[in-house]
Amino acid sequence: AQKVTQAQTEISVVEKEDVTLDCVYETRDTTYYLFWYKQPPSGELVFLIRRNSFDEQNEISGRYSWNFQKSTSSFNFTITASQVVDSAVYFCALSDFNNNDMRFGAGTRLTVKP
Amino acid sequence: NAGVTQTPKFQVLKTGQSMTLQCAQDMNHEYMSWYRQDPGMGLRLIHYSVGAGITDQGEVPNGYNVSRSTTEDFPLRLLSAAPSQTSVYFCASSYSGSEQFFGPGTRLTVL
Numbered sequence: 001a002q003k004v005t006q007a008q009t010e011i012s013v014v015e016k017e018d019v020t021l022d023c024v025y026e027t028r029d030t031t032y033y034l035f036w037y038k039q040p041p042s043g044e045l046v047f048l049i050r051r052n053s054f055d056e057q058n059e060i061s062g063r064y065s066w067n068f069q070k071s072t073s074s075f076n077f078t079i080t081a082s083q084v085v086d087s088a089v090y091f092c093a094l095s096d097f098n099n100n101d102m103r104f105g106a107g108t109r110l111t112v113k114p
Numbered sequence: 115n116a117g118v119t120q121t122p123k124f125q126v127l128k129t130g131q132s133m134t135l136q137c138a139q140d141m142n143h144e145y146m147s148w149y150r151q152d153p154g155m156g157l158r159l160i161h162y163s164v165g166a167g168i169t170d171q172g173e174v175p176n177g178y179n180v181s182r183s184t185t186e187d188f189p190l191r192l193l194s195a196a197p198s199q200t201s202v203y204f205c206a207s208s209y210s211g212s213e214q215f216f217g218p219g220t221r222l223t224v225l
Contacts, residue, residue: 009154035213045157045204045216091156098210099145100164101172104156 002027004094006105013082014113021077021108023092029053034068034075035093039107045091051075052097082112116140118217120205126223127195135190135220137205143215145208146188147172148180150201151219157204163188164210195224 003026013019025034036048049059051068059066063080079086089109095102121136139146147162149172159172163182177199179191188207192199202221206214 004156006156033211037216043202044218045206047213047215050213093157098164099208099212099214100162100170102147102159102214103173104149104158106154106156 002029002032002094002096002101002103004092004103004105006090006092006108008108009106010109010111012111012113015084016081017112018078018080019082019110019112021079021090021092021110023075023077023105025073025075025092025094027073027094029096031097033095033097033099035095035102036066036075036077037091037093037104038088039091040088048077048090079110082110084112084114086110087112118205118207118215120203120217120220122220123218124221126225127192128225129196131195133192133195135192135203135205135222137188137190137217138186139188139205139207139215140186141207141215142185143207143209144185145210145214146182147206147214148178148188148190149204149206150174150199151204152201160190160203192222197224200224 005024038046067076089107092105118139144165148160149157161180163169205217208214
């Protein structure tokens with residue numbers, strides 16, 4: 001069975017600090033996708049990134065970066081120079097290659113204080 | 115494009131009542147799914163569909179029915195509502211293997 005663990009329930013940082021959100025996954029599939037979604041206080045789910053299991057290259061998008069390590073089954077998310085607008089719940093998710101069974105972690109609530 | 119739309123936004127039911135949560139998408143996505151979100155548990159997959167006429171169970175299907183008669187619509191039926199079904203329900207759609215686009219959610223309370 002597929003499983004995603006986000007061990008950090010809540011994180012609080014001060015603006016401009018860097019913060020890393022951890023994600024560890026379990027799957028028996030050799031091909032799969034990993035995702036990060038953001039849920040701001042307004043409640044909608046915002047897609048951030050999708051990474052397939054063949055591509056272990058790290059990715060950077062502005063202040064966001066992702067570190068995918070198959071050896072440790074981790075897909076961590078770092079926000080550099082955090083801002084108050086980054087305050088949200090962040091979900092890591094894992095799906096099979098056809099998106100037929102997506103499993104979400106419990107989420108990490110990030111609070112960025114001014 | 116309206117994206118993924120869900121109705122209603124809020125609903126209060128009494129135990130034992132039935133209702134249908136509506137979901138529609140205008141992106142011609144073949145894949146659609148329903149999730150429930152409960153505090154501290156993330157989102158859990160209820161049912162999904164890979165195309166019109168095809169549906170399958172997710173992680174927590176009990177108490178819910180779905181059908182997919184068209185590509186655009188994927189309604190979720192609660193047969194006999196129970197307090198344990200109090201939750202926020204999200205519908206999503208995507209192309210196969212692509213990122214899912216989520217609707218705004220329906221907040222359901224069962225008394």
